Amino acid sequence: MSEQRVLDGRYEVGELIGRGGMADVHLGRDVRLGRSVAIKLLRPDLARDPQFRTRFRREAQAVAGLNHPSIVSVYDTGDQEVANGITDAVTVPFIVMEYVAGRTLRDLERSKEVTIGNAIEHTLGVLSALEYSHRSGIVHRDIKPANVIVTPDETVKVMDFGIARAIADSAATMTQTQAVIGTAQYLSPEQARGESVDARSDLYSAACLLYEMLTGRPPFVGESPVSVAYQHVREMPEPPSHFNPEVGSALDSVMNHALEKDRQERFQDAAAFRRALRAARTGVALTPPAPAVPEEQGRNTEAVTAPVATGAAGAAAAGATAAADETRTEAMPRAGASGDADHPQTRAMTAVATAQLDIDDAAAGGSGTDPAPAAGDDDGYGGPIDFHEEEYEPPRKRRRGGWIAALVVGLLVVLGAAGFYLYSTMTAEPPPPPLVKIPDVADMTEAQALSALYENDLDPQTERVENESVAKGIAIGTSPEAAAKVEEGSTVELLISTGPNSVTIPKKLQGQSEASVRDSLQQLGLVGGTTESVDSATVPAGQLIGTNPELGESVPAESTVDLIVSTGNVTVPALTGDRIEDAEAALQDPAISLPYSTNKKETADAAPGTVVSQSIQAGTAVTQETEIVLTVAVEPEEEPETQEPTPSPSPSPSSSSSPSSSPSASPSPDPTGTASTPPED
The missing domain is CATH 3.30.200.20 (Phosphorylase Kinase; domain 1)
Structure with missing residues (x-):
C-alpha cells in the first residue's frame, strides 16, 4: 500500500x-x-x-x-x-x-501493571460495552486482551466488534466450516462445540479475560488450541485464588458462576455480571440460587424428615404399632361387666394388665406379684375381679401420658405457627422493586447521555427530534423527565436533537483556535471546510480571523464553512524615501501595527526628515510586535570659516630687533645695506 x-x-x-x-x-x-x-x-x-x-x-x-x-x-x-x-x-x-491512544490489556498484563482493582474496573468497562452491543443485537465473539485498549485516563475501549465473525488472531484459533469462531484461550464451550453463539458466549470470554488479569494466565493452558478448547468443554478451572492468594472468596464465587459450561447456568446478561462484580469488590460473595422443591415433596416434609427405625428393633416397633392400631379399631367389651372370665378378649386384657403391673412394680422396686386372695374369695371381698383399665393403670403411667399429651399439644402449636408463618410469607405481596432517579442529561452529547442512563441501570431508547435551539447530536431531555423515579431496568426515551433547519455562525468563534472552531461547528450541525492562512497584526497565530460565509451569517444546516486563520505574521512595508510622518502612520496602521524607533543621520544626499533606511527589508514577514528601526536624514551643521594670519610690517633700520625675533619677520638688513638671508639648513 x-x-x-x-x-x-x-x-x-x-x-x-x-x-x-x-x-x-x-x-x-x-x-x-x-x-x-x-x-x-x-x-x-x-x-x-x-x-x-x-x-x-x-x-x-x-x-x-x-x-x-x-x-x-x-x-x-x-x-x-x-x-x-x-x-x-x-x-x-x-x-x-x-484513533485511540493507549495500550492494550495484553501489553499491560505482560508488563505486570494490572492490579486486582484494575482488573475489576477494566472488566466493568468491557461489560458496559458488551451490554450496549448486545442490546443492539451484535455479539463480539472474540473478546481477548488484544482487543481491549486502556487509555492514559483509564478509559476502556473495546474494538473489533463483529469482525471476529470473519477471522481472528491467527496465533491460536479454532475453525469450523472455514470460518474462524474465536481465540482458543477465551473460547466459550458452545463455540468449541461448533454451536451457535449468543450474548452469553461473550460473557464467558469476558470471564476468561478477568481470570487472566487476576492470575496472570488464562483459565486453561495447553500445547495446542485443540487441547485448550477441549478443556473449555470438559474441565473446570482452578479458582483464581489458587494462583493469586490475594483474590478473595467473593471473586472466586463470581468466576465460578461466570465460567459454567452450560450457558443456562451462567450470567444471563452483562448487567447481572456487572452487579455481581461490584458486589464482589466490596466482599459480598455470589450466592447460588436454592434448588426448587417439588410441591408433593413439600407437603410430605414431615414424613420425609421423621426418623425411621431399622433392623429388628424397627420391625418390632412396626409390628407393635400395627397391633395397637388394629386393637384401637375394635370394640373391647369390659370383662367385669360380662362376668365371663373365660372370654378370649377378657383373658387377653388380663394378660396385658398383669404384664403391665409386673413392669411397673419392677420399676418401683416391688416383687412384681400380688398376694393371693383368700380361699373362696375372688377379690378378697367375695366378688369377682373387674379388669377396668382405670383401676389397673398405675399413677406413674398417668403422669407419663400427661407429659406426652403436653408435648403433642406444644408440637402442634409450633407446627401451626410455622405453617402460618410460611403461609403468610408465601401469600404476602412482594416488596416493591427499588426505584432509581432519572438523571438530567439535557445539553449532554449523545454518548454522555447514554452513559449516564446506563450507569443508573436504565434502558435508554434514542428518539431523534427537530429542535431550533439545540444543536444536532445534543440531548434535549428524557421521557419520563429528569428527577422522576422509575424501577431499575425501565425503558427511558432519550430525546436527541437533529438540529435546526438553519444555523447562525456564531461571532464568538473569532479568536478561538482552529480545533475549537471545528468542534463548535460540528456541534451546530455544520461542516468545517478548508483552512486559509492570512497575516494579521492583531489575531495571534492559529486563531480564527473569520469564516466564509462570514461570522454571524445564517446558513442551512450541514453547510460547509471555510476557515480563515491567522499566521501571526505581518509584512513589513516599504518606508525608505518616505517622510518620517508618513512612515510612522504606515507602521501605526491597524493592519500592520508594528512598533518602531528612529535614528538620525546627517546627510546632504536626502532632504531633512526623510527616511533613508529601515532595519528590516520591505516585504519581509515578521512576527507581531517586531520593532522596526528607521534612519531619518537631518541637515548637516555648517563648518566655521578659517581666517588666514595677516603678515606684520618690516621693522625700520633704526628699530632694534631681538636676536630671537619670529621667523616670519622680514630679515634685517646687514650693515652694508643689503638684506641678509638666513643660512640654509
Whole structure:
C-alpha cells in the first residue's frame, strides 16, 4: 500500500501501527475534518474472497451504528483498488475508525501493571460495552486482551466488534466450516462445540479475560488450541485464588458462576455480571440460587424428615404399632361387666394388665406379684375381679401420658405457627422493586447521555427530534423527565436533537483556535471546510480571523464553512524615501501595527526628515510586535570659516630687533645695506 497514500480522496494513509491475521491498521488523517483516524485495510489475499469482503463490509456497517464511550467508533467504510502485481489489481475494503491512544490489556498484563482493582474496573468497562452491543443485537465473539485498549485516563475501549465473525488472531484459533469462531484461550464451550453463539458466549470470554488479569494466565493452558478448547468443554478451572492468594472468596464465587459450561447456568446478561462484580469488590460473595422443591415433596416434609427405625428393633416397633392400631379399631367389651372370665378378649386384657403391673412394680422396686386372695374369695371381698383399665393403670403411667399429651399439644402449636408463618410469607405481596432517579442529561452529547442512563441501570431508547435551539447530536431531555423515579431496568426515551433547519455562525468563534472552531461547528450541525492562512497584526497565530460565509451569517444546516486563520505574521512595508510622518502612520496602521524607533543621520544626499533606511527589508514577514528601526536624514551643521594670519610690517633700520625675533619677520638688513638671508639648513 506504499504507492496508495490517499483513500477515497479523503484519508491519508500513514505509518503501520498494527497487524493481525486479517487486516493491517495504519495511522491516518482525515483531510476534510483535520483529525487523526485509524484505517484498517483488509489483506489483499483475503480481499479476493467475496465472502470475506461481504462480511467485512456488513459487519463494519453494523458496528458503525454503535455509539458508546467504551466502544471504538467506526466513522466510514469504502473500497480502494490496489495494484497487486504487474497487471493484476484487487479491490480492498477499508474501515475508518476512531484513533485511540493507549495500550492494550495484553501489553499491560505482560508488563505486570494490572492490579486486582484494575482488573475489576477494566472488566466493568468491557461489560458496559458488551451490554450496549448486545442490546443492539451484535455479539463480539472474540473478546481477548488484544482487543481491549486502556487509555492514559483509564478509559476502556473495546474494538473489533463483529469482525471476529470473519477471522481472528491467527496465533491460536479454532475453525469450523472455514470460518474462524474465536481465540482458543477465551473460547466459550458452545463455540468449541461448533454451536451457535449468543450474548452469553461473550460473557464467558469476558470471564476468561478477568481470570487472566487476576492470575496472570488464562483459565486453561495447553500445547495446542485443540487441547485448550477441549478443556473449555470438559474441565473446570482452578479458582483464581489458587494462583493469586490475594483474590478473595467473593471473586472466586463470581468466576465460578461466570465460567459454567452450560450457558443456562451462567450470567444471563452483562448487567447481572456487572452487579455481581461490584458486589464482589466490596466482599459480598455470589450466592447460588436454592434448588426448587417439588410441591408433593413439600407437603410430605414431615414424613420425609421423621426418623425411621431399622433392623429388628424397627420391625418390632412396626409390628407393635400395627397391633395397637388394629386393637384401637375394635370394640373391647369390659370383662367385669360380662362376668365371663373365660372370654378370649377378657383373658387377653388380663394378660396385658398383669404384664403391665409386673413392669411397673419392677420399676418401683416391688416383687412384681400380688398376694393371693383368700380361699373362696375372688377379690378378697367375695366378688369377682373387674379388669377396668382405670383401676389397673398405675399413677406413674398417668403422669407419663400427661407429659406426652403436653408435648403433642406444644408440637402442634409450633407446627401451626410455622405453617402460618410460611403461609403468610408465601401469600404476602412482594416488596416493591427499588426505584432509581432519572438523571438530567439535557445539553449532554449523545454518548454522555447514554452513559449516564446506563450507569443508573436504565434502558435508554434514542428518539431523534427537530429542535431550533439545540444543536444536532445534543440531548434535549428524557421521557419520563429528569428527577422522576422509575424501577431499575425501565425503558427511558432519550430525546436527541437533529438540529435546526438553519444555523447562525456564531461571532464568538473569532479568536478561538482552529480545533475549537471545528468542534463548535460540528456541534451546530455544520461542516468545517478548508483552512486559509492570512497575516494579521492583531489575531495571534492559529486563531480564527473569520469564516466564509462570514461570522454571524445564517446558513442551512450541514453547510460547509471555510476557515480563515491567522499566521501571526505581518509584512513589513516599504518606508525608505518616505517622510518620517508618513512612515510612522504606515507602521501605526491597524493592519500592520508594528512598533518602531528612529535614528538620525546627517546627510546632504536626502532632504531633512526623510527616511533613508529601515532595519528590516520591505516585504519581509515578521512576527507581531517586531520593532522596526528607521534612519531619518537631518541637515548637516555648517563648518566655521578659517581666517588666514595677516603678515606684520618690516621693522625700520633704526628699530632694534631681538636676536630671537619670529621667523616670519622680514630679515634685517646687514650693515652694508643689503638684506641678509638666513643660512640654509
